[in-house]
Amino acid sequence: MFSPSVLKLLQTIADNDTGDGVLFIQAPCGRWQMDGTPYTVNDRTFHPLAARDLIDIGNGHTDPVKATAAGRAYLAGAAK
Numbered sequence: 441m442f443s444p445s446v447l448k449l450l451q452t453i454a455d456n457d458t459g460d461g462v463l464f465i466q467a468p469c470g471r472w473q474m475d476g477t478p479y480t481v482n483d484r485t486f487h488p489l490a491a492r493d494l495i496d497i498g499n500g501h502t503d504p505v506k507a508t509a510a511g512r513a514y515l516a517g518a519a520k
Contacts, residue, residue: 461504
């Protein structure tokens with residue numbers, strides 16, 4: 441089971457990823473901000489999702505973050 445912040449991150453990425461991923465830019469204090477929005481999360485929020493291959497973080501610094509098929513399936517199952 442994931443924390444609410446981790447689930448929100450997965451849902452936000454899935455909602456905004458239209459195929460090219462979602463760009464996050466570094467923010468102060470170990471945080472990342474979704475480009476063009478005020479949505480900001482701690483770096484550690486990405487870790488459980490990446491560890492379970494629910495998101496693809498690319499190089500972890502400059503690549504867009506993508507929701508994987510497993511991530512979308514997880515969300516579909518969680519919605520039931």
